[in-house]
Amino acid sequence: MLSEQQVAEALPEKGWLRQYVEWASQCTDAPKAYHIGTGLSLLSMAAPIDYNVPFGAGPIRCNVFILLVGDSRVARKTQAIKLGASVLRNGMEEFVGEEPGSPQGLEASIRKKPKQILFYEEFGEFLAKAEEGFMLPMKTLLTRVYDCSPQGKALSKEVRGEVKNPRVSVLGGSAPEYLERHTEPTDWTGGFFSRFLVFNASRERTYTIPPGAPGMDDLSTGLMTIKNRPIGPCRGLEPGRVRAMWDTYYQQQEGMAAQAARATSGALSGAPTNALKIAGLLALDDGTALMNMPWYIQEKTLGAAIKIVGMHSQSVLEIGDTLAESRDMRDRRTVLRLIDTVEPTPLSTIVNKSKLLSRRVTEILSSLLTEQTINAVNVNQFTRNLAPGEVDTRPQAVTRVITLSTTVRTLDDDLYDADMRKVAEGKSVVLGQLAYSTDESIAPPSVSKELKVVKPTSSAGDAGDNGGNGKIDRTNGTAQPELGLLPMLQLQVGPSATVTDATSAPLPLLTFVPDDAVGNSANGPNG
Structure with a gap:
């Protein structure tokens, strides 16, 4: 600026x-x-x-x-x-x-x-x-x-x-x-x-x-x-020092334009023409041109014009950093600007404020995730480093753990059946509301290609019995049969996450926990 x-x-x-x-x-x-x-x-x-x-x-x-x-x-x-x-x-x-x-x-x-x-x-x-x-x-x-x-x-x-x-x-x-x-x-x-x-x-x-x-x-x-x-006729640049000053400036400006981005090189190349225009106007202002006789542009006049155009060149370079070369890049920047650098931004906020179609926003977010420019985190399950003296007033990163390792459990038979139909059709199951963040201190999810889908059961069983598959339902301790594979995002829970009993809080639709968030013993959880 x-x-x-x-x-x-x-x-x-x-x-x-x-x-x-x-x-x-x-x-x-x-x-x-x-x-x-x-x-x-x-x-x-x-x-x-x-x-x-x-x-x-x-x-x-x-x-x-x-x-x-x-x-x-x-x-x-x-x-x-x-x-x-x-x-x-x-x-x-x-x-x-x-x-x-x-x-x-x-x-x-x-x-x-x-x-x-x-x-x-x-x-x-x-x-x-x-x-x-x-x-x-x-x-x-x-x-x-x-x-x-x-x-x-x-x-x-x-x-x-x-x-x-x-x-x-x-x-x-x-x-x-x-x-x-x-x-x-x-x-x-x-x-x-x-x-x-x-x-x-x-x-x-x-x-x-x-x-x-x-x-x-x-x-x-x-x-x-x-x-x-x-007003007298202008004879151009005064021979000698003024023309030498012009030669130096012109060459510097050409070099700057050659090194600049393509979008701004034209504006930089046109700067010398504007410098001559301004020098002509300043000659009117300082009286050089108002003598009703031939006159030349003087050193002081050209020097002031070059300084003014120098502000233009600086401005063009600054603006050039924000210019996008295509519609795709403009939309990308629009979406990226709406993603908060500290708190995760819900998808609904991005769609509403960007004035772009939801499908378009989803495409851009997918690209940003692939570039690792942003992270996707569960809106109620993320952690970040607190500043000294800062109090985290948000809900705990994890208030509910219902599965082990990469096991996925749905809430009831109706939801489970709906999920299975989506899996059979090759569709993904909704994780719940995702938010997007550029804050590197918020742990990003990692891709797990073999998440297990486990059907809920109401029968009681021994919590130590794994039924031969090592996947334990903590709500009742019974082993669950594996019924499908679902590629999805697995949330990486940070160190401030708390693991509580399954009856202590309402369940989200789906919960993902890594091996280090709960026990990974084949004989059951470690607490």
Whole structure:
């Protein structure tokens, strides 16, 4: 996460952007990194429509796409965006665009306002809508808009709907979960998100009541002053030290992109272009471009731009760790996040909160169990190490032992007959409610391929007589005939388990105990 110290180090020493960040920080406790992104998007509206930085085969236009990323309802993304919109509306409302409801709506809006900024307080909602239906082409259209390519088509010989030189900026906010769920790998590798400057931050300050600060009118006036000043043509990077600085930065960024995951390499590769855009905006801010004569990007200006884009690169790498490359991996992460790292999580909780079908959740849990990423434990029969002074208020790990070794006993004839029908059909018998945990201190079950199914009996017998098979029913001491084999999970009982008489507590449907939990003598239990 970006820190406010990083923001302080990246901000220019003076100028409109610094004034805006300082003012906005008194109006809300949103991260200061959000105010840098918002301020840059407002500066892009002060730049003339033909303003650019020469570079290579074509000029770099100074519109920007900026995305503020942070946890929902905590990070204050919406507040940061609303503050910026209020400053722009206060003096240059003609550049505030309306959120388009379709690709055709965006094209029509650009014909009406070639230069505008689109505010998306909930960019995750846009991403969700753009996954299907008539909004599907929006990402491709916005990609062209960022590149300032001509928009629209010829409507007739007399009236042309094409806009030759659009300048559209975007400022949006999204929670990281929306980026994972509502984006595809092609969004990152195909160029859509590689055009965005991303600021991933969390709050370091908390205002019960924001102190507030006067100065909105001054900020709006300052922005209009920059807009109305005559601007000279940019000649690019100043020869000498500035170009050497650029060469070093470019090579470092390319190396970072080459080593990054495929999903984020595009956003890192696009960082140099954004650095030139920001350098152009900062040149407007510090007055370098406002002299009505040719000018070069200076060392201090480029250095500040590189620091700001460095925050973007850090954010992309952080977000990249949470991005999944397929639907399967997204669903896997959704399920895994819902499994508590301390207390076991019931299957019903995972299904309800994941919003996935039960069959899908079961498939994912099976995969996680195979990977040994999680453990499956009986919800009332597990142990864990207690912290010093901690009191375990849960039921004892085992309150009932009714079998020996890997013997399985059902409660009554009706349940037994139902279990046998399932075994005959090749189905498994329900263990009771299973829970899943990532806590390694909770003993996991092991797979036993030869669990014996024993039919209950009410006849009395000698507890020491094993009937020739060594399987003893502790409720009455009689030997039980083996009637089937059932592959299932055998619970590993921890050292804090207690073994009590079979009549001391209600029975669960099935109980599994390992050899070391009760006696394993062929002549009966050892207590």
